[in-house]
Amino acid sequence: MVWWLMPQALAQDVSITALFKPDSANPHINQFKNTTPPSGYCQLFPGQCEENKTFSLQVPIRFDSNRAIPANHASPRQGATFSVPAQWRELSVRHDSGAVEQVRMRITGVGSMYVTEDVQKLTGDTNPDSRYAHNLLWGQSWVYAPSPCLYSGVGYYSPNSYGFFWKTPVQAACDKQAKFDVPWLRYDHLDFSYELVTPNPLGMLAGHYTGSLTYTVGPNGDFDFGDVMLPSSPVLTMNFNLDVQHTLKVDIPPGGEKVQLVPAGGWQSWLQAGRRPVRLFRDQTFNISASSRFKMQLECEFVFFGGNDCALDDRVSKRQVALQVSVSLPNGLTDMSGQPVRHMRLRTGGANALYFQPGFYVDRAPGVLHFEVPQSQMAFMLEPGAGPSYGGKATVIWDSEV
Structure with a gap:
């Protein structure tokens, strides 16, 4: 056997x-x-x-x-x-x-x-x-x-x-x-x-x-x-x-953290002819690299009445005007419904965070942060007795932990 x-x-x-x-x-x-x-x-x-x-x-x-x-x-x-x-x-x-x-x-x-x-x-x-x-x-x-x-x-x-x-x-x-x-x-x-x-x-x-x-x-x-x-x-x-191993990196050019808002064409029309500016604005470019979903949200030193926007503060008169912040993202980054991101408004608070997703890996592509004091605020901002300048901090957060 x-x-x-x-x-x-x-x-x-x-x-x-x-x-x-x-x-x-x-x-x-x-x-x-x-x-x-x-x-x-x-x-x-x-x-x-x-x-x-x-x-x-x-x-x-x-x-x-x-x-x-x-x-x-x-x-x-x-x-x-x-x-x-x-x-x-x-x-x-x-x-x-x-x-x-x-x-x-x-x-x-x-x-x-x-x-x-x-x-x-x-x-x-x-x-x-x-x-x-x-x-x-x-x-x-x-x-x-x-x-x-x-x-x-x-x-x-x-x-x-x-x-x-x-x-x-x-x-x-x-x-x-x-x-x-x-x-x-x-x-x-x-x-x-x-x-x-x-x-x-x-x-x-x-x-x-x-x-x-x-x-x-x-x-x-x-x-x-x-x-x-x-x-x-x-x-x-x-x-x-x-x-x-995802990448989320944002590069802002040197000096880009200091934003000065000006009217279209500068201040000459106001200073020389008393023409009130339609609005104050500044577009700040940045480069973004992203391979995953991420969110953006806004934090403010001063929050405007209503709680959605930041505010700029006149340190002398203590007046405040609204500062609206919005974002445009490069091709390849969309909102969660797949739509391009153009002048999308950022609002304060985590509950108002905006979520974005890549269609492909975006590598050092240019985006824009848009800062604006809207037209509705200009008359109040330039009334007699207002201080010579308004200021405040607006913190834009890109967060990959979604």
């Missing part, structure tokens, strides 16, 4: 990491970059994987035959067969704040290194190149994948082993039939490639999102290698960590 000793069945985990960090050289590329170190087939043959746009990982799940594989076996499940979860699966990734986003994944390739007896002894082939004996054993080279799997590149072999990797475009079994008796067979590890669809990072919070997706391994599981080849682990769990 022959006893088949199987490795202890333990759950197997693998980590998949991705990073979004805005790139000023490519501001319109708003996608995560897969930062998972490659292993397995793509580590051995990076050129093949680059050419085929394949990214592989290797996990130490071993498959051992529980009985001999007979020559010309009638059922594919009695020999070498491979079926992997090539259809899309969806999982949730969660931010520390509780925010949830969706990630989609599918397996796009499978490979390993099979190990058995010396194939020249199994087949009786005398060619010193054992590749020919491998081909005789299975009827064709393992470089050439059985349908519906597809060729992906080179293989590597020794007299008793053969490393391979196949593309898996659909979820269906890919079978190899042994042409000679195989007393035992082992797959030393599990290689797989995968494709991810990640969320739009511009709509995500900065920080880490984590989640997991578990596949079953073994007969009739997600990774199903037939009834003969039994795995050392019944499950394979993918642990995801998506790192979002």
